[in-house]
Amino acid sequence: MAMTSTAPAPAPPTPQTDRHSSVVFSDDREWAGHLVPFVRAGLERGEQVQYFAATTDPDRVRGVLASAGVDAARAEGEGRLVVTTAERTYLSGPAFDPDAMMGLWHQAMDTARAEGHRGLRAIGEMAWGAQGVAGADRLLEYELRLHHEVFEALPLTAWCFYDSRLVPAPLLAQLAGAHVHHRGAPVAGPVLRLEPLPGRTGLRLSGSAGYDTRSAVRSAAAVVSGSPGGDVELDLSGLRHLDISSLATLAEAARRRSRGRLRLLHAPAPLRRLLGLFPELGAAVEIADR
Incomplete structure (x- = not known):
């Protein structure tokens, strides 16, 4: 009997309000505590996991995952894990552009599906929003638009990592508050x-x-x-x-x-x-x- 290959079935959906979350942490232990289960869950579900570092050395991300028992090297080699930097991706242009980012998320999902992954999840470090990056003044707009223009259309899970040591409290409160769901340390209301x-x-x-x-x-x-x-x-x-x-x-x-x-x-x-x-x-x- 001839065998035919089929694309993997889509991963079961997770609640929409849980798929775009702000994550606030104040030390490296808290950062790792959010990183490891997020990546492990994605790999176990057959999703491609992407990590966009801004202030963290990508090798440190890999090392923390490996020390927690996640075979990051193998996952990267198989294309199931991508660890890169914001500067090499969505901050590589002259200025951060929310309009372009909406299209990039749709393209990333299409690519993940074409490569046989059951879904896509991502972590983005967002401290660059407080570091004078061109276009950073549109970060709040971007966070607000994501819910309707991306998460209501795509089975994407993304957590926005905010390091409270690097982002001033008023800005942190504003940006974290732009998410329907919040994880990590409580943030004072803006x-x-x-x-x-x-x-x-x-x-x-x-x-x-x-x-x-x-x-x-x-x-x-x-x-x-x-x-x-x-x-x-x-x-x-x-x-x-x-x-x-x-x-x-x-x-x-x-x-x-x-x-x-x-x-x-x-x-x-x-x-x-x-x-x-x-x-x-x-x-x-x-x-x-x-």
Whole structure:
């Protein structure tokens, strides 16, 4: 009887909110404690595992895995494990580009499947976001967009590693808060927290939006203007304050959308009054209570 080969069946899906996680650690022991089980689980599931180092020597990653009983050398030789650096991959261009990264994740998944892997999981060290890398100001935008543009479309598991020794606390709080799921050391809440809305295109804003959070508001505006599809929703149920400048930034982003509207959920009374005072802003948004 002739034997035919077939591609391996896709790995069973893991919960979506668990597949894109921020991981905060404060020492090497904690780092290894997250690294080893993540890699081991991926290899056991038949997934390709990729590690993108920024401040860690790739040989150290291999050594820690080997000391924990993971045959990293064999896995690399078979293409099941890839240990490289951000500088050789997504930071190799003139500036970090979230738009290009969305396409790169889709390409990486296609390549992993074509090579016979059941899925793809990755770890990216993110401390470069605090080290003056060109385009690092778009890192928050990138983290927010990943949920809808990548994780809702692909069976990808990726953990973003944040070393609290290298990332200032306010920035760390902002970036870790942009993930639906968090692992590791607890992080103090940022002044303005932005996080994706599970199952819907949009963001939840919590805290206060004003002069001190203008960079975060610009990231939210980039999500509003650039999200594909129809309407984008902003859940404002946890928002204590939104100044007129922040509202104008979001309204202008809504006007730039090619289709669909910006829908504000649970808009507080002061914001409703602002929209009444500035009808040119209200024309670009819709109040949609739930």
